[in-house]
Amino acid sequence: MANENIIRTDRLCKIFNPGAHNEVEAVLDVDLALPQASATLIKGPSGSGKTTLLTMLGCLAKPTSGQYTCLGEAVSHWPEKFLTRFRRRHIGIVFQNFNLISGLSVFENIALPLYPDGLPFATVKERVEQLARDLKMDHRLYFKVDTLSGGEMQRVAIARALVNQPQILIADEPTAHIDSTLAKEILELFHSLNKKGLTLLIASHDPLLETHPMIDRTYCMRDGRLREHHAE
Amino acid sequence: MLNDAWIIVVLIGQISALLLLALTLYFATPILRYWNPASGSALQLELERKTFFVSSAVEYILAFQAVIFVLFLIIVNHYLPRLINGAMCASGILSLNEYGYPALYGKIAALAAYLIFIFLNRLDLAEPAYPLTPTKYFLLPFLFWAALADTVLTVRFFSLINPDVIATCCSISFSAAKISVLSESPVTVSISALLIAYYILLVIYGYWGLKKKIAGLLLFLEFLLLPVSVFILKYHFVKYIYALPSHNCLFDLFFGRYYYIGYLLFGLLFISAMAVIGLFLLNRLKKRFTKDLKNIQQNLRVAAMGGNLLFAIIIHLYWFYWKWIIL
Amino acid sequence: MRRSGYIIEYALSSLLRRWKKNVALLIIYSAVVAFFASVLFFTSALREQSRLVLDPLPELWIQKLSGGRLAPVANALADSLRHIRGVRKVEPRVWGYYYDSPTGAVFTLIGSDSLFTDLPLQLAEGAGRLDNNGALCGRGFLLSHGLIPGDQINLLDNKGKMHSFVIRGAFTSESDLLTYDLIILAPKQARRILDLHETEATDIAVAVYNPDEAENIATKISRRFPGIRVISKSQLRITYEALFGWRGGIFIFGALISLLAFLILAWDRASGLSKQDQQELGILKGIGWDIGDVLALKFWEGIIIALTATLSGMLLAVMHIFLFNAVLIKPFFIGWSILFPPYKIPLYISIGDLLLVLVISVVPYLAATLLPAWKGAVTDPAEVMQNG
Numbered sequence: 001m002a003n004e005n006i007i008r009t010d011r012l013c014k015i016f017n018p019g020a021h022n023e024v025e026a027v028l029d030v031d032l033a034l035p036q037a038s039a040t041l042i043k044g045p046s047g048s049g050k051t052t053l054l055t056m057l058g059c060l061a062k063p064t065s066g067q068y069t070c071l072g073e074a075v076s077h078w079p080e081k082f083l084t085r086f087r088r089r090h091i092g093i094v095f096q097n098f099n100l101i102s103g104l105s106v107f108e109n110i111a112l113p114l115y116p117d118g119l120p121f122a123t124v125k126e127r128v129e130q131l132a133r134d135l136k137m138d139h140r141l142y143f144k145v146d147t148l149s150g151g152e153m154q155r156v157a158i159a160r161a162l163v164n165q166p167q168i169l170i171a172d173e174p175t176a177h178i179d180s181t182l183a184k185e186i187l188e189l190f191h192s193l194n195k196k197g198l199t200l201l202i203a204s205h206d207p208l209l210e211t212h213p214m215i216d217r218t219y220c221m222r223d224g225r226l227r228e229h230h231a232e
Numbered sequence: 233m234l235n236d237a238w239i240i241v242v243l244i245g246q247i248s249a250l251l252l253l254a255l256t257l258y259f260a261t262p263i264l265r266y267w268n269p270a271s272g273s274a275l276q277l278e279l280e281r282k283t284f285f286v287s288s289a290v291e292y293i294l295a296f297q298a299v300i301f302v303l304f305l306i307i308v309n310h311y312l313p314r315l316i317n318g319a320m321c322a323s324g325i326l327s328l329n330e331y332g333y334p335a336l337y338g339k340i341a342a343l344a345a346y347l348i349f350i351f352l353n354r355l356d357l358a359e360p361a362y363p364l365t366p367t368k369y370f371l372l373p374f375l376f377w378a379a380l381a382d383t384v385l386t387v388r389f390f391s392l393i394n395p396d397v398i399a400t401c402c403s404i405s406f407s408a409a410k411i412s413v414l415s416e417s418p419v420t421v422s423i424s425a426l427l428i429a430y431y432i433l434l435v436i437y438g439y440w441g442l443k444k445k446i447a448g449l450l451l452f453l454e455f456l457l458l459p460v461s462v463f464i465l466k467y468h469f470v471k472y473i474y475a476l477p478s479h480n481c482l483f484d485l486f487f488g489r490y491y492y493i494g495y496l497l498f499g500l501l502f503i504s505a506m507a508v509i510g511l512f513l514l515n516r517l518k519k520r521f522t523k524d525l526k527n528i529q530q531n532l533r534v535a536a537m538g539g540n541l542l543f544a545i546i547i548h549l550y551w552f553y554w555k556w557i558i559l
Numbered sequence: 560m561r562r563s564g565y566i567i568e569y570a571l572s573s574l575l576r577r578w579k580k581n582v583a584l585l586i587i588y589s590a591v592v593a594f595f596a597s598v599l600f601f602t603s604a605l606r607e608q609s610r611l612v613l614d615p616l617p618e619l620w621i622q623k624l625s626g627g628r629l630a631p632v633a634n635a636l637a638d639s640l641r642h643i644r645g646v647r648k649v650e651p652r653v654w655g656y657y658y659d660s661p662t663g664a665v666f667t668l669i670g671s672d673s674l675f676t677d678l679p680l681q682l683a684e685g686a687g688r689l690d691n692n693g694a695l696c697g698r699g700f701l702l703s704h705g706l707i708p709g710d711q712i713n714l715l716d717n718k719g720k721m722h723s724f725v726i727r728g729a730f731t732s733e734s735d736l737l738t739y740d741l742i743i744l745a746p747k748q749a750r751r752i753l754d755l756h757e758t759e760a761t762d763i764a765v766a767v768y769n770p771d772e773a774e775n776i777a778t779k780i781s782r783r784f785p786g787i788r789v790i791s792k793s794q795l796r797i798t799y800e801a802l803f804g805w806r807g808g809i810f811i812f813g814a815l816i817s818l819l820a821f822l823i824l825a826w827d828r829a830s831g832l833s834k835q836d837q838q839e840l841g842i843l844k845g846i847g848w849d850i851g852d853v854l855a856l857k858f859w860e861g862i863i864i865a866l867t868a869t870l871s872g873m874l875l876a877v878m879h880i881f882l883f884n885a886v887l888i889k890p891f892f893i894g895w896s897i898l899f900p901p902y903k904i905p906l907y908i909s910i911g912d913l914l915l916v917l918v919i920s921v922v923p924y925l926a927a928t929l930l931p932a933w934k935g936a937v938t939d940p941a942e943v944m945q946n947g
Contacts, residue, residue: 051944051945052941052945054944055941055944055945058944060845060940060941060943060944061939061940061941080849080850080940081849081850081851084844084847084848084849084850084940085847085849087847088847088849093845093846093944095845095943095944096944099838099841099842099845099943100842101839101842101843103572103576104572104576108572112569112843112846112848113846113847113848114565115562115565115566115569115848115852116562116565116566116847116848116849116852117562118560118561118562118563118564118565119561120561121561160846164847172944
C-alpha cells in the first residue's frame with residue numbers, strides 16, 4: 001500500500017464554458033501520481049489553475065475530461081453526492097480564507113463535517129477535544145470563532161479538516177493570511193502529520209514552503225499546465 | 233360543499249401537491265432528454281442536481297398525499313355522515329355521486345404510484361452509476377396525470393355533494409346480506425367456496441414466497457389474494473367483528489367503536505401489495521445493479537408475507553373469539 | 560436518526576443566529592394561522608353549542624299550515640298521532656313570540672310546566688312545577704329590564720290587558736344560544752298571552768323509539784294527514800351545520816387569500832439568500848455536506864418555522880375566541896344573524912380542527928419553500944475554494 005499512488009490522474013482537464021466565447025481552459029492534461037505519505041507542493045502565480053486543480057483532486061468538482069483515481073476508486077465521473085461522501089470520509093481540505101461559520105463556537109465549527117454521518121456524540125466530542133488539544137486550541141473550545149485571532153482561526157480550520165481522520169490533506173495557501181512565526185508553526189504541524197502517514201498536497205507561492213524539508217516533490221503550474229519543478 | 237373547512241384543506245393539500253408535481257415534471261424533462269452519465273459537462277452536473285429536486289419533491293408529495301388521504305378518510309367516515317341526512321358511514325357518502333368511489337380508489341392508486349417511484353428512486357440513488365436514471369423518470373408523467381385525475385375526481389365529488397340530499401347509506405349492503413341469510417341462497421355456498429379459495433391461495437402464496445422464486449408469480453398471486461381477502465372480510469369475517477349477523481358494510485371498521493381496526497386491516501393489505509410490487513420490480517431491474525440487493529428483497533418478502541399473515545390472524549382471532557368464547 | 564438530530568440542532572442554531580430576519584416572517588405567519596384557526600374554532604364552538612341545544616329537542620315536530628301560513632294545531636291531532644307505529648311520545652307545545660314595546664325586542668315565549676332539568680337554571684326558590692303566577696326567564700330579558708329572580712314582570716296579551724308574573728328562576732349564560740331571549744310561563748298563562756284556544760297548540764312534538772326511523776315516520780305522517788308540515792331534528796341539525804359551514808367557508812376563503820399572500824412572501828424570503836447565507840451553505844457543501852444534507856437542513860428549518868408559527872397562531876386564536884370572545888370576527892357573524900351568537904363562548908376545540916390548522920399551515924409552506932431550498936442546496940462546493 002505504501003508504494004501505491006493514492007492519487008493518480010490521467011490527462012485531467014477542466015474547461016469552463018466549453019465552446020462559448022468566454023471559454024476558460026483552467027486545467028489542461030494534468031498527469032499526476034502521488035504515493036501515500038508524500039508531501040507535494042504546487043506553485044504558480046494566481047490564476048494559473050492551482051485552485052481549480054485542487055478542487056478536482058479534493059473531489060469538490062468533476063473534471064471535464066480525463067481520469068482521476070483516488071485511493072483506488074475511479075471517482076472522476078461519480079455523481080456529486082458520492083464525491084461529497086467520498087471526500088467526507090477520506091479527504092480533509094484547508095481553505096485559503098479559513099471559511100469558518102461565524103456565530104458558531106470553535107467546537108461546533110470543528111464538529112460540522114461529522115454531522116451528516118451521524119456519529120455518536122461521545123465520538124464527536126472525543127475527536128474534537130483531542131484535535132483541540134493537539135492544536136492547542138482546547139482553552140478556546142467554546143468561544144465563538146468571531147473572537148479568534150487569524151492564527152487561531154487557521155488552527156480551527158485545520159482541525160476541521162482533520163476531524164474526519166482523512167488519508168489526504170489538501171491545503172490552499174495555508175500561510176497566506178498569517179504572520180511568518182505562525183506560518184512556521186503551522187508547517188511544523190503539517191510536518192508531524194505527514195510523518196504519521198498523512199498525504200499532503202499544498203498549493204502555495206510562499207517561499208517558506210518551497211524550502212521546507214518535508215516537501216518531497218514540487219510542481220509548477222502555469223496556464224493550466226503542470227510541470228515538475230526541479231530545484232536548481 | 234366546496235366551502236367547508238375540511239374540504240378546503242383537502243383541496244389546498246391536493247393543489248400544493250399538484251403544483252409541486254408540475255414543477256417536478258418541468259425539472260425532469262431535461263433529465264429525460266439529456267442525461268449522460270459519461271459526460272463531465274456543466275449540463276450533466278446541473279441535471280444531476282435537478283434529480284435532487286425531483287426526489288425531494290416526490291417525497292414531499294407522498295407525505296402530503298398521505299396526510300390528505302387520512303383527512304379524506306376522516307371526512308367520509310366521520311365528518312360527512314354527521315352532515316348528510318341518512319348517511320351513517322362512508323358507504324352512503326361515497327355513493328352520493330358517481331365520483332365518490334373513483335376518488336377513493338384514485339387516491340389509493342396515486343399513493344401506490346408515489347411509493348413505487350420513491351422506492352425506485354432510493355434504490356437508484358444508492359449507487360454512483362445511478363442505474364435507473366433516467367428510466368425511472370418516465371414514471372413521472374404518469375404520476376402527474378394520476379394526481380391530476382385524483383384532484384379532479386375529488387373536486388367533482390365534493391362539489392356535487394349537497395347536504396340536503398338524503399343518502400341511502402348501507403341499505404344495499406344490508407338487504408343483500410338479509411336475502412342471503414333468509415333464503416339459504418347460493419351466496420352462502422359461494423362464501424364457503426371463497427373461504428376455501430382464500431386458504432388455498434394463502435398456502436400457495438406462502439409457499440412461493442418462501443421458495444424465493446419467480447416474483448412475477450407472487451405478484452399474480454397477490455392480485456388474486458387481495459380481492460379475495462377483501463371479499464372474505466366483507467362477506468364472512470366482518471360480522472364477527474361487528475357482532476352483527478346482517479351487517480357487512482366494511483366502512484364501519486373505521487369507527488372508534490371497533491377500535492379503528494379497519495385502518496390496521498387495510499393498512500396490512502396495502503403494505504403486502506406494495507411489498508410484492510416492489511419485489512417484482514426489484515427482480516426485473518436487479519441486473520442493472522452492482523450492489524447486492526438480497527437484504528432488501530428479504531425485507532420486502534417478509535413485509536409481503538407478514539402483512540397477509542397478520543391480516544389472516546387478526547380476522548380469525550375475531551372469528552375465534554366469537555365462535556368459541558362468546559357462543 | 561442521529562444524523563437528523565445533528566441537522567435539527569444545526570437548523571435551530573442557524574435560525575436563532577438569524578432571528579432578526581425570521582421574527583417578522585414568524586409574526587406574519589402566526590397572524591395568518593391565527594386568522595384561519597379563529598374562524599375554525601369559532602364555527603366549531605357554535606356548532607358544538609347548537610348540537611347541545613338540539614339534543615333535547617324531539618326528533619319530529621308537526622305544524623299546521625293553512626293557506627301556506629302557520630296556524631294553531633288542534634290538540635286532537637296529537638291523539639291520532641299516538642297510534643302511529645314507532646311513535647313513543649306525542650306532546651302538543653305552546654309557544655310564540657312576544658314583542659316587548661319598552662325595549663323594542665322580541666322574546667320567545669314558551670308555555671310549559673315541566674321541570675327543565677336538562678338546562679342550567681338558576682332558581683329563586685326550590686325546584687318544582689311552574690305555577691300559574693310564575694315565570695322563568697333567559698338572561699336577555701333580565702338584563703334588558705334590569706331584573707333578578709324574585710322580581711315581577713308584566714306582559715300584555717293580545718287585547719292589551721296586562722298580566723303579572725313572578726320570576727321563579729333564570730337560565731344561566733351557558734345555554735345562552737337557546738335561552739337568551741326566552742320567557743317560560745305555565746301553559747294556561749302562555750295560551751292567554753299568545754292568544755291560543757284551550758284546545759289548540761302551536762305545534763306538536765313527536766318522540767320516536769328509533770331515531771334512525773324518524774325520517775320514515777315523518778314521511779308516513781305527512782302522507783296520512785293533509786295540511787301539516789313535519790320538521791325533523793336531523794333536518795334542522797343539517798341546516799345548522801350547513802349554515803356554519805357556509806359562514807365559516809366565506810371567512811376561510813378570506814384566510815386563504817392571506818395565506819396565499821403570505822406564501823408569496825415566504826417564497827420571496829426563502830429565495831433571496833443573503834451573501835452571508837450563500838457563503839455558509841457553500842462552506843457546508845465544501846466541508847462534506849451533500850445536497851441531501853443541506854435539503855434536510857432546509858426542511859427542518861421550514862418545519863421549525865412552520866410549527867412555531869402554527870402553535871403560536873393556534874394559541875392566539877384560542878385566546879381570541881375563548882378569552883376575548885371572538886371580538887374581531889363575531890360582529891360579522893352577528894351581522895347576518897340567523898342564529899344568535901352567545902356572549903360567552905364555551906371552550907371547545909376538536910382534534911380535527913387542530914389537524915386542519917396544522918395541515919393548511921404546514922403543507923403549503925413546505926411546498927412553497929422547497930424550490931428556494933433546493934436552489935440554496937445546489938450551491939457549488941467548489942465555490943468555497945475559489946473565493947480567495
